[in-house]
Amino acid sequence: MHADGDRRSSRRSTRSVTLAEVAAHAGVSPQTVSRAIRQPDVVSAETLERVQESIRSTGYVPNLAASNLASNRSRTIAVLIPAVSASVFAETVQGLETVLAPHGYHLFIGTTEYSLQQEEEMLRAFLGRRPDGVVLVGTEHTPGAQALLNAARVPVVESWELTQHPVDSVVGFSNYAAMSALIEHVHALGYRFPILAGQFSGGDVRALRRRAAFEDGMRRLFPGVPVRILDAGSAGVSMDAGRDLFRQARADLPQADVVMFSSDVFAAGAVLEAMRAGVAVPGEIGVTGFGGFDVGQHLVPTLTTMLVPSRRIGEEAGRVLLERIESGNRPAAAAIVDVGHTLVAGESTAQQ
């Protein structure tokens, strides 16, 4: 036993104000200060006033690491996305933040750069923070990541895809169904030789799903037509790459009458390249995108695309997490939320 109240300088490194100091200042016990903060209505009015005054004058900021340790709740959500600078995921993060911040949850953001291996590593590091929830992009993970998630006993929301067997819950849409709907639209317009262009070797699993839908759609709707796919490699999703893909399509596959891009970013680059090169879209060749980005709807011609509710994915994921957390994470609450997708019939394709 030792005398308390004084500062033994042995370990003390921060000079930040502690709850105990506020208590001393207010002439009450630490417990009362804690209560005054977290359940103000349980404390008498005078005491509350005195404590609040002490908090103000001492400049007390509660140490959430200590709170976390003691209460085993971190009020933290770990979010792993392929890249922050990819605007679609930024929208999702914004959606999460909008829903979670008002409830006192803060977001840890990490980027995987489309690598499942890196996802596992970041996950391991993030789980050390004992988050109250985890949000991932995609439904594919390394066995190691799966094991970590299962062991963590924390609500997990996978996103941007759908599966009947999520780790826990999932909020997204079917990339396969969305791309299928798009190629059906192209077929209905009377196009005869669609090709797919995009980036399929950078680790983006969802792009691969869309490619599979294109391939299956070709065989189903365009029997006899060769299935042609242009791959930008792993150069990154940029308008520059879209421009290059479009040039390549014109040069190597002149028979194609519509180029379906795996992202609006590529498609926008293509439409602008077409304009610069004097190629009429949709007159000479049709173009479709994927994503429903702002820029596509302002282009001349506007883009035919598949609109994906990026922000809503974040909002729904946030709601699912809150529900799971509040409910004490009982298994029954697991959810599969399909946010759907919307075909946008723009001017970059036309009835043939």
Add this chain to the structure above:
Amino acid sequence: MHADGDRRSSRRSTRSVTLAEVAAHAGVSPQTVSRAIRQPDVVSAETLERVQESIRSTGYVPNLAASNLASNRSRTIAVLIPAVSASVFAETVQGLETVLAPHGYHLFIGTTEYSLQQEEEMLRAFLGRRPDGVVLVGTEHTPGAQALLNAARVPVVESWELTQHPVDSVVGFSNYAAMSALIEHVHALGYRFPILAGQFSGGDVRALRRRAAFEDGMRRLFPGVPVRILDAGSAGVSMDAGRDLFRQARADLPQADVVMFSSDVFAAGAVLEAMRAGVAVPGEIGVTGFGGFDVGQHLVPTLTTMLVPSRRIGEEAGRVLLERIESGNRPAAAAIVDVGHTLVAGESTAQQ
């Protein structure tokens, strides 16, 4: 005193593996496990091997909240930006992440929605996490926020602006100088009646700096020419708003021969609206943007703009933080880093 090693169920809520359990499994003391993780070279080879094996087989994930509490280091950086979905700040976050993640620092992201009041509130909440560093956007903060920052005794990097008197360090560029350079370029091209269009009532302090530079530039370079500014209100920065601003400019200020937008997003919307409306840019009217976004350089015509190194701001901020943290945050290390800006003379303006 009590017997250790067994689990008293009274408080225990997590069933996650603890360091002590790993120690028991390996037949060593907890301290040795801790060392094996953090200073592997201090532990004997056999012990190290045994501990690592125990970590693997138990699935141990260190609790960083406890580590934080004991070591008084959180390996956490608090980042407050106006909005995640604004791509420029997402780039900055990406830059921060790139530099900091390899050093084991994780990012807490919060959004202020361009409100200084909200910045203060989020800051208060974030400081409770005891971050090892703080990154803010802008050099203007509420007195309350200033007080919090000073009391926190943590490296702080302000960004996206410059000042001679930062709270601590600052990484950015002069919005005033950048806009001044742009209007000088417009003047050199022979334009006679520039107007400014953008959003100046949404709380974006940096946009106000640019507006001030425009106003001063007008008086200096275009004496006698009325200073006209179109404000989009607080509707948000979107291509839609850019389109509307352009229409308004054509309708209300037909004498203007160049519209200077406060963001490339507005300018891109304007250029595309001009195309749709059959207005020749730069033939009938010139357009400039601000930011140097990807889309602007692919438009037809390409955008005359001021390129801002968003990502580099994040990278430099990360480096400054690392340096400050490693050096024990001694005041001498404070830095003022000017990342500069680059004029991009595009096709949307022409010699008159």
Add this chain to the structure above:
DNA sequence: TTGTATGCGTTATCAC
């Protein structure tokens, strides 16, 4: 309504 005792999982200190 308020106070006391104790544990949360880790690291720092110091002894061996």
Add this chain to the structure above:
DNA sequence: GTGATAACGCATACAA
């Protein structure tokens, strides 16, 4: 090279 012990700052259970 390894271990025992005492913090770190707060929240929970229980007592008063």
